Amino acid sequence: MSLPCHTSALLLVFMALAVVGAEQSEERSCDVIGDESSESQMERALLKKLEPLSDMRFNVTVEKGKTENYIYHFRVCREVNSTLHDFGGLVQTDRQNGKTTVIGRINETQVFNGSDWIMLIYKGGDSYGRHCSGEKRRAVIMISCKQGVTASSFSIISEEREKEQECFYLFEMDSSVACPAENSHLSVGSILLITFVSLIAVYIIGGFLYQRLVVGAKGMEQIPHFAFWQDLGNLVADGCDFVCRSKPRNAPAAYRGVGDDQLGEESEERDDHLLPM
Secondary structure, three states, rough: OOOHHHHHHHHHHHHHHHHHHHHHHHOEEEEEEEHHHHOHHHHHHHHOHHHHHOOEEEEEEEEOOOOOEEEEEOOOOOOOOOOOOOOEEEEEEEEEOOOOEEEEEEEEEEEEEOOOEEEEEEEOEEEEOOOHHEOOEEEEEEEEOOOOOOEEEEEEEEEOOOOOOOOEEEEEEHHHHHOOOOOOOOOOOHHHHHHHHHHHHHHHHHHHHHHHHHOOHHHHHHHHHHHHHHHHHHHHHHHHHHHOOOOOOOOOOOOOOOOOOHOOOOOOOHHHHHOOO
Protein backbone atom coordinates (compact mmCIF):
# COMPACT_ATOMS: atom_id res chain seq x y z
CA MET A 1 0.00 0.00 0.00
CA SER A 2 1.39 3.37 -1.01
CA LEU A 3 2.01 6.10 1.54
CA PRO A 4 -0.91 8.34 0.39
CA CYS A 5 -3.34 5.42 0.65
CA HIS A 6 -2.03 4.49 4.10
CA THR A 7 -2.45 8.09 5.30
CA SER A 8 -5.98 8.29 3.95
CA ALA A 9 -6.92 5.05 5.70
CA LEU A 10 -5.59 6.36 9.03
CA LEU A 11 -7.54 9.57 8.62
CA LEU A 12 -10.74 7.64 7.95
CA VAL A 13 -10.17 5.49 11.05
CA PHE A 14 -9.56 8.55 13.23
CA MET A 15 -12.66 10.27 11.87
CA ALA A 16 -14.77 7.18 12.56
CA LEU A 17 -13.44 6.94 16.11
CA ALA A 18 -14.12 10.63 16.67
CA VAL A 19 -17.71 10.26 15.46
CA VAL A 20 -18.28 7.21 17.69
CA GLY A 21 -16.73 8.98 20.67
CA ALA A 22 -18.86 12.04 20.10
CA GLU A 23 -22.01 9.93 19.95
CA GLN A 24 -21.08 8.14 23.16
CA SER A 25 -20.17 11.33 25.01
CA GLU A 26 -23.36 13.13 24.02
CA GLU A 27 -25.94 12.08 26.58
CA ARG A 28 -29.62 12.05 25.78
CA SER A 29 -31.90 14.36 27.73
CA CYS A 30 -35.59 14.36 28.60
CA ASP A 31 -38.04 14.21 25.73
CA VAL A 32 -41.53 15.33 26.69
CA ILE A 33 -44.30 13.04 25.52
CA GLY A 34 -45.87 14.23 22.27
CA ASP A 35 -44.58 16.07 19.24
CA GLU A 36 -41.69 18.44 19.80
CA SER A 37 -43.81 21.28 18.45
CA SER A 38 -46.47 20.56 21.08
CA GLU A 39 -44.14 21.12 24.04
CA SER A 40 -45.42 24.04 26.03
CA GLN A 41 -43.25 26.91 27.15
CA MET A 42 -43.92 25.90 30.75
CA GLU A 43 -42.57 22.37 30.16
CA ARG A 44 -39.41 23.69 28.53
CA ALA A 45 -38.92 26.15 31.39
CA LEU A 46 -39.29 23.37 33.99
CA LEU A 47 -36.78 21.14 32.21
CA LYS A 48 -34.43 24.13 32.14
CA LYS A 49 -34.82 24.54 35.91
CA LEU A 50 -33.90 20.87 36.42
CA GLU A 51 -30.63 21.11 34.49
CA PRO A 52 -28.45 21.73 37.62
CA LEU A 53 -29.41 18.20 38.76
CA SER A 54 -28.62 16.47 35.47
CA ASP A 55 -24.99 15.69 36.38
CA MET A 56 -25.91 14.07 39.69
CA ARG A 57 -26.67 10.41 40.40
CA PHE A 58 -29.05 9.23 43.12
CA ASN A 59 -29.31 5.77 44.65
CA VAL A 60 -31.57 4.28 47.28
CA THR A 61 -31.60 0.73 48.67
CA VAL A 62 -34.82 -1.05 49.63
CA GLU A 63 -34.85 -4.35 51.49
CA LYS A 64 -38.05 -6.17 52.41
CA GLY A 65 -37.39 -9.47 54.04
CA LYS A 66 -35.56 -12.05 51.97
CA THR A 67 -37.59 -11.70 48.80
CA GLU A 68 -37.03 -8.07 47.85
CA ASN A 69 -33.61 -6.46 47.94
CA TYR A 70 -33.26 -3.71 45.35
CA ILE A 71 -31.18 -0.67 44.50
CA TYR A 72 -32.88 2.14 42.60
CA HIS A 73 -30.67 4.33 40.40
CA PHE A 74 -32.00 7.69 39.28
CA ARG A 75 -30.79 10.57 37.11
CA VAL A 76 -32.65 13.74 36.22
CA CYS A 77 -33.20 13.86 32.46
CA ARG A 78 -30.21 11.64 31.72
CA GLU A 79 -29.73 7.93 31.15
CA VAL A 80 -28.53 5.93 34.15
CA ASN A 81 -26.34 3.85 31.84
CA SER A 82 -25.72 5.73 28.60
CA THR A 83 -23.83 2.79 27.07
CA LEU A 84 -27.02 0.70 26.93
CA HIS A 85 -28.97 3.33 24.98
CA ASP A 86 -32.17 2.19 26.69
CA PHE A 87 -33.29 5.68 27.78
CA GLY A 88 -33.52 4.40 31.34
CA GLY A 89 -33.84 7.37 33.70
CA LEU A 90 -34.79 5.30 36.76
CA VAL A 91 -33.54 1.72 36.96
CA GLN A 92 -34.07 -1.03 39.52
CA THR A 93 -31.27 -3.53 40.21
CA ASP A 94 -31.97 -6.80 42.04
CA ARG A 95 -29.09 -7.27 44.49
CA GLN A 96 -29.64 -11.04 44.64
CA ASN A 97 -29.26 -11.86 40.96
CA GLY A 98 -28.07 -8.57 39.41
CA LYS A 99 -31.08 -8.26 37.13
CA THR A 100 -31.92 -4.73 36.03
CA THR A 101 -35.39 -3.40 35.30
CA VAL A 102 -36.13 -0.02 33.75
CA ILE A 103 -38.82 1.69 35.83
CA GLY A 104 -39.14 4.76 33.60
CA ARG A 105 -37.56 6.19 30.47
CA ILE A 106 -36.52 9.76 29.76
CA ASN A 107 -37.85 9.70 26.21
CA GLU A 108 -41.38 9.49 27.66
CA THR A 109 -41.27 12.32 30.17
CA GLN A 110 -44.00 14.41 31.73
CA VAL A 111 -43.32 17.38 34.01
CA PHE A 112 -45.63 19.46 36.20
CA ASN A 113 -45.10 22.00 38.93
CA GLY A 114 -46.75 23.89 41.77
CA SER A 115 -45.76 26.82 43.93
CA ASP A 116 -42.99 24.88 45.71
CA TRP A 117 -42.71 21.52 43.96
CA ILE A 118 -41.92 19.90 40.61
CA MET A 119 -43.26 16.50 39.59
CA LEU A 120 -41.21 14.50 37.10
CA ILE A 121 -42.80 11.41 35.55
CA TYR A 122 -40.90 8.82 33.51
CA LYS A 123 -43.18 6.48 31.59
CA GLY A 124 -42.54 3.59 29.23
CA GLY A 125 -40.65 1.33 31.67
CA ASP A 126 -40.37 -2.42 31.38
CA SER A 127 -43.67 -4.28 31.55
CA TYR A 128 -44.99 -5.76 34.78
CA GLY A 129 -45.17 -9.52 35.04
CA ARG A 130 -48.08 -10.66 37.16
CA HIS A 131 -49.13 -7.21 38.34
CA CYS A 132 -51.12 -4.33 36.82
CA SER A 133 -52.30 -6.32 33.80
CA GLY A 134 -48.77 -6.39 32.45
CA GLU A 135 -48.71 -2.67 31.65
CA LYS A 136 -45.47 -0.72 31.44
CA ARG A 137 -43.94 0.62 34.60
CA ARG A 138 -43.63 4.31 35.37
CA ALA A 139 -41.79 6.38 37.98
CA VAL A 140 -43.16 9.49 39.67
CA ILE A 141 -40.53 11.70 41.33
CA MET A 142 -41.79 14.50 43.57
CA ILE A 143 -39.15 17.22 44.00
CA SER A 144 -39.97 19.51 46.93
CA CYS A 145 -38.52 22.93 47.65
CA LYS A 146 -35.70 23.17 50.18
CA GLN A 147 -33.68 26.37 50.19
CA GLY A 148 -29.89 26.11 50.17
CA VAL A 149 -29.83 22.44 49.11
CA THR A 150 -29.02 21.43 45.55
CA ALA A 151 -30.39 17.91 46.06
CA SER A 152 -30.86 15.57 49.02
CA SER A 153 -33.09 12.98 50.68
CA PHE A 154 -33.81 10.87 47.60
CA SER A 155 -36.03 8.02 48.77
CA ILE A 156 -38.84 5.74 47.64
CA ILE A 157 -42.22 6.32 49.22
CA SER A 158 -44.26 3.46 47.84
CA GLU A 159 -44.96 1.19 44.90
CA GLU A 160 -48.58 1.06 43.83
CA ARG A 161 -48.94 -2.26 42.06
CA GLU A 162 -52.10 -3.77 43.46
CA LYS A 163 -54.35 -2.08 40.92
CA GLU A 164 -55.34 -3.32 37.51
CA GLN A 165 -54.04 -0.20 35.76
CA GLU A 166 -52.16 3.02 36.38
CA CYS A 167 -49.58 1.47 38.70
CA PHE A 168 -46.50 3.53 39.57
CA TYR A 169 -43.44 3.89 41.79
CA LEU A 170 -43.39 7.05 43.91
CA PHE A 171 -40.11 8.72 44.90
CA GLU A 172 -39.34 12.01 46.56
CA MET A 173 -36.36 14.32 47.02
CA ASP A 174 -35.56 17.85 48.19
CA SER A 175 -33.97 20.50 46.03
CA SER A 176 -33.72 24.27 45.77
CA VAL A 177 -34.54 24.12 42.04
CA ALA A 178 -38.19 23.57 42.98
CA CYS A 179 -38.32 26.78 45.04
CA PRO A 180 -40.06 29.83 43.60
CA ALA A 181 -37.87 32.63 42.34
CA GLU A 182 -37.27 35.27 44.98
CA ASN A 183 -38.83 38.63 44.19
CA SER A 184 -36.04 41.15 44.48
CA HIS A 185 -38.09 44.18 43.34
CA LEU A 186 -38.20 47.04 45.84
CA SER A 187 -41.44 48.73 46.77
CA VAL A 188 -42.06 52.41 46.07
CA GLY A 189 -41.71 53.21 49.76
CA SER A 190 -38.33 51.47 49.94
CA ILE A 191 -37.06 53.36 46.89
CA LEU A 192 -38.17 56.70 48.35
CA LEU A 193 -36.58 55.89 51.70
CA ILE A 194 -33.27 54.88 50.10
CA THR A 195 -33.28 58.05 47.96
CA PHE A 196 -34.01 60.25 50.98
CA VAL A 197 -31.28 58.68 53.10
CA SER A 198 -28.80 58.97 50.22
CA LEU A 199 -29.56 62.68 49.76
CA ILE A 200 -29.15 63.31 53.49
CA ALA A 201 -25.80 61.50 53.48
CA VAL A 202 -24.57 63.49 50.46
CA TYR A 203 -25.69 66.77 52.06
CA ILE A 204 -23.98 66.09 55.39
CA ILE A 205 -20.72 64.68 54.01
CA GLY A 206 -20.44 67.19 51.14
CA GLY A 207 -21.32 70.13 53.38
CA PHE A 208 -18.85 69.03 56.06
CA LEU A 209 -16.01 68.75 53.53
CA TYR A 210 -16.87 72.13 52.02
CA GLN A 211 -16.97 73.89 55.40
CA ARG A 212 -13.72 72.30 56.53
CA LEU A 213 -11.63 72.43 53.35
CA VAL A 214 -12.95 75.54 51.56
CA VAL A 215 -14.33 77.79 54.27
CA GLY A 216 -11.84 76.62 56.88
CA ALA A 217 -14.43 76.21 59.63
CA LYS A 218 -13.61 74.48 62.89
CA GLY A 219 -15.62 72.67 65.54
CA MET A 220 -19.40 72.87 65.28
CA GLU A 221 -19.10 75.40 62.48
CA GLN A 222 -18.16 72.53 60.17
CA ILE A 223 -21.77 71.39 60.17
CA PRO A 224 -23.39 72.70 56.97
CA HIS A 225 -25.79 75.61 57.66
CA PHE A 226 -25.07 75.35 61.37
CA ALA A 227 -26.79 78.65 62.22
CA PHE A 228 -29.96 77.60 60.39
CA TRP A 229 -30.17 74.25 62.20
CA GLN A 230 -29.46 75.95 65.51
CA ASP A 231 -32.27 78.46 64.98
CA LEU A 232 -34.54 75.69 63.72
CA GLY A 233 -34.07 73.85 67.00
CA ASN A 234 -35.03 76.95 68.96
CA LEU A 235 -38.06 77.53 66.76
CA VAL A 236 -39.21 73.95 67.21
CA ALA A 237 -38.77 74.23 70.97
CA ASP A 238 -40.78 77.49 71.02
CA GLY A 239 -43.50 75.88 68.94
CA CYS A 240 -43.74 72.90 71.27
CA ASP A 241 -43.80 75.25 74.26
CA PHE A 242 -46.60 77.30 72.70
CA VAL A 243 -48.72 74.28 71.72
CA CYS A 244 -48.24 72.11 74.77
CA ARG A 245 -48.64 74.69 77.58
CA SER A 246 -52.21 75.39 78.77
CA LYS A 247 -51.46 78.88 80.18
CA PRO A 248 -49.35 81.75 78.91
CA ARG A 249 -45.83 81.40 80.19
CA ASN A 250 -45.34 85.00 81.37
CA ALA A 251 -48.89 85.73 82.68
CA PRO A 252 -48.81 87.40 86.13
CA ALA A 253 -50.28 85.42 88.95
CA ALA A 254 -53.70 86.60 90.03
CA TYR A 255 -53.81 88.15 93.56
CA ARG A 256 -56.76 89.12 95.61
CA GLY A 257 -56.38 90.88 98.93
CA VAL A 258 -58.17 89.85 102.08
CA GLY A 259 -61.62 91.32 102.14
CA ASP A 260 -61.53 92.53 98.56
CA ASP A 261 -64.79 90.83 97.89
CA GLN A 262 -66.37 92.92 100.62
CA LEU A 263 -65.39 96.21 99.01
CA GLY A 264 -68.26 97.70 97.11
CA GLU A 265 -68.98 101.03 95.57
CA GLU A 266 -68.51 104.07 97.72
CA SER A 267 -71.64 104.83 99.64
CA GLU A 268 -73.56 107.80 98.39
CA GLU A 269 -74.25 108.93 102.01
CA ARG A 270 -72.37 111.98 102.95
CA ASP A 271 -71.37 113.05 106.46
CA ASP A 272 -71.87 116.73 105.83
CA HIS A 273 -74.28 116.89 108.72
CA LEU A 274 -71.42 116.26 111.11
CA LEU A 275 -69.69 119.50 110.19
CA PRO A 276 -70.37 122.56 112.38
CA MET A 277 -72.77 124.94 110.89
